[in-house]
Amino acid sequence: MTCATASATTMLVPDFPFSYDRWLSHPAGLGALPAALHGTEVAVIGGGMSGLTAAYELLRLGLSPVLYEAEQLGGRMRSTPFPGNPEYKAEMGAMRFPVAARSLFHYIDLLGLSTRPFPNPLAPATASTLIDLNGGQDRARTADELPEVYQEVADAWDKALQERADLATLRDAIQRRDVPTLKTVWNSLVKEFDDQSFYGFLATSSTFQSFRHREIFGQVGFGTGGWDTDFPNSVLEILRVVVTEADDNQVGIVGGSSQVPNGLWEHRPETLAHWPQGTSLASLHGGAPRPAVTRLRRTADGIRVTDESGEEREFPAVVFSPHVWTLLNRVDCDPTLLSTPQWTAVERTHYMGASKLFVLVDRPFWRDTDPATGQDAMSMTLTDRMPRGVYLFDDGPDRPGVMCLSYTWNDDSLKVATLSAEERLETLLAKLAAIYPDVDIRSHIIAGPLTVTWETEPRFMGAFKNNLPGHYRYQRRLFTQFMQDGTDPAQQGFFLCGDDVSWTAGFAEGAVTTALNAVWGVLRHLGGTTHPDNPGPGDLFDTFAPLELPYD
Numbered sequence: 001m002t003c004a005t006a007s008a009t010t011m012l013v014p015d016f017p018f019s020y021d022r023w024l025s026h027p028a029g030l031g032a033l034p035a036a037l038h039g040t041e042v043a044v045i046g047g048g049m050s051g052l053t054a055a056y057e058l059l060r061l062g063l064s065p066v067l068y069e070a071e072q073l074g075g076r077m078r079s080t081p082f083p084g085n086p087e088y089k090a091e092m093g094a095m096r097f098p099v100a101a102r103s104l105f106h107y108i109d110l111l112g113l114s115t116r117p118f119p120n121p122l123a124p125a126t127a128s129t130l131i132d133l134n135g136g137q138d139r140a141r142t143a144d145e146l147p148e149v150y151q152e153v154a155d156a157w158d159k160a161l162q163e164r165a166d167l168a169t170l171r172d173a174i175q176r177r178d179v180p181t182l183k184t185v186w187n188s189l190v191k192e193f194d195d196q197s198f199y200g201f202l203a204t205s206s207t208f209q210s211f212r213h214r215e216i217f218g219q220v221g222f223g224t225g226g227w228d229t230d231f232p233n234s235v236l237e238i239l240r241v242v243v244t245e246a247d248d249n250q251v252g253i254v255g256g257s258s259q260v261p262n263g264l265w266e267h268r269p270e271t272l273a274h275w276p277q278g279t280s281l282a283s284l285h286g287g288a289p290r291p292a293v294t295r296l297r298r299t300a301d302g303i304r305v306t307d308e309s310g311e312e313r314e315f316p317a318v319v320f321s322p323h324v325w326t327l328l329n330r331v332d333c334d335p336t337l338l339s340t341p342q343w344t345a346v347e348r349t350h351y352m353g354a355s356k357l358f359v360l361v362d363r364p365f366w367r368d369t370d371p372a373t374g375q376d377a378m379s380m381t382l383t384d385r386m387p388r389g390v391y392l393f394d395d396g397p398d399r400p401g402v403m404c405l406s407y408t409w410n411d412d413s414l415k416v417a418t419l420s421a422e423e424r425l426e427t428l429l430a431k432l433a434a435i436y437p438d439v440d441i442r443s444h445i446i447a448g449p450l451t452v453t454w455e456t457e458p459r460f461m462g463a464f465k466n467n468l469p470g471h472y473r474y475q476r477r478l479f480t481q482f483m484q485d486g487t488d489p490a491q492q493g494f495f496l497c498g499d500d501v502s503w504t505a506g507f508a509e510g511a512v513t514t515a516l517n518a519v520w521g522v523l524r525h526l527g528g529t530t531h532p533d534n535p536g537p538g539d540l541f542d543t544f545a546p547l548e549l550p551y552d
């Protein structure tokens, strides 16, 4: 089932509500370059979802993208096979995609990948959910079956959103793609809430005056649940997720998320300029990308890229997709790559930490009925103990099942960061035994543990960006960096993309849409144009531009 079209809404981000999905699917294509420029090499640094989207579309425009990847293609769409059982995978990064992510789904559909509903807390695809808070447990199949207090919390959240953030108007404007209304309402929220944290928003809402309600909300929250580690972040980040329905109606990709970026590497576009039919990024690169980039220098004609092998190549344009922090410590950068205010924004970028631990088990034993209680042996679990979130994936009763025994963010991720994989497993099993005393998880494990902590991964240093209060201005500088008309020519030709420069970090949709901004930027920089019937994000920049907040 691929179901982008089943969504009435789209992740039309209110800061810049350009319809990337329509730009992508328009028969006129993304643009055209003078024939003399066909085959021009453009560097694309980073082979995650963003870099591969950019490289794929630059290839279709007739350019010759040269992809650099430091580790493995796919980046944070990392589906790691279990040793001995490679058909089963652990989703170390992205694992669930809102069907509203229509630009991402443009590529999921293009590649013919199948999706299935994701087993989020209390979702229809989830047999049962257990909430373990303050030592007490509540179990339910749907939210309606939970005790009254949970409904009070859900109502408090709905009311707070309605009263303080005009949620219904924003959602309606997004569904109708009514940009004037969307911008009017959203811009006033940006002014009001840029300085406000998520927790501050709750604590100052009349509907959340009970601490107990705030604590339960931190545990169960909305959509994917477990939002309390997000409490210090800017409430604008949360409002973007809510208004675009990014946390609702999510699906997983059958066979693993990494198939999307890896699929673009192998895919042979049906329509492409200049190149013969059958050309793919893989074929252009002889099957393997260039290694890590170590140095970037401006020259009279462009940007010189040095890679780990010592090779140097000069390009008229460079697209950079890894986390921007890597510009501070992994890549020796020419200071003129960015303006001083943009460098400040790079320095201020704030990333969330996240850890996960997966095991493969012999069968989905959690579906067994506990004879004493008549309930499932185990459930999708939200807990305030160390594991925080337990997710259960099965392919039928007689086949192995995948357990994500723990998915954590920030402080909870740091609690396991210094432990080895085995130590993590021991600790997590002990914590889960306190919730499920009669279940012997270990006796079912046939492979794993597979684990990751993104903040200690040298090429990432964090899971995904999340702005703190007061960060809007920095975010704006990074997001709009692809607009280089009118800037100092000596500072043109270098284009940032990736989910950390997007307004919706933590969602692959932001990786795709910022890649499309960079593609537009490269097209423009090299002297190409978009079709008048299908203007791109930069052509319509003034209509959609993110609000500028005063500095003084």
Ligand SMILES: Cc1cc2nc3c(=O)[nH]c(=O)nc-3n(C[C@H](O)[C@H](O)[C@H](O)COP(=O)(O)OP(=O)(O)OC[C@H]3O[C@@H](n4cnc5c(N)ncnc54)[C@H](O)[C@@H]3O)c2cc1C
Binding pocket: 045, 046, 047, 048, 049, 050, 051, 052, 068, 069, 070, 071, 072, 073, 074, 075, 076, 077, 092, 093, 094, 095, 096, 097, 098, 291, 292, 293, 294, 321, 322, 323, 326, 330, 331, 354, 355, 454, 459, 460, 462, 463, 464, 497, 498, 499, 500, 505, 506, 507, 508, 509, 510, 511
């Ligand atoms: C724990 C976690 C959970 C997530 N959950 C979801 C989810 O459920 N749904 C969703 O939509 N999104 C989710 N995301 C976000 C999603 O994974 C990202 O939005 C997306 O994968 C980002 O793609 P990217 O290309 O911008 O960056 P990346 O995937 O980080 O790609 C950057 C690439 O650059 C490479 N690189 C770094 N330095 C260099 C260098 N010097 N030279 C060459 N290459 C370099 C890296 O190795 C990497 O491959 C999650 C992310 C994490 C970490």
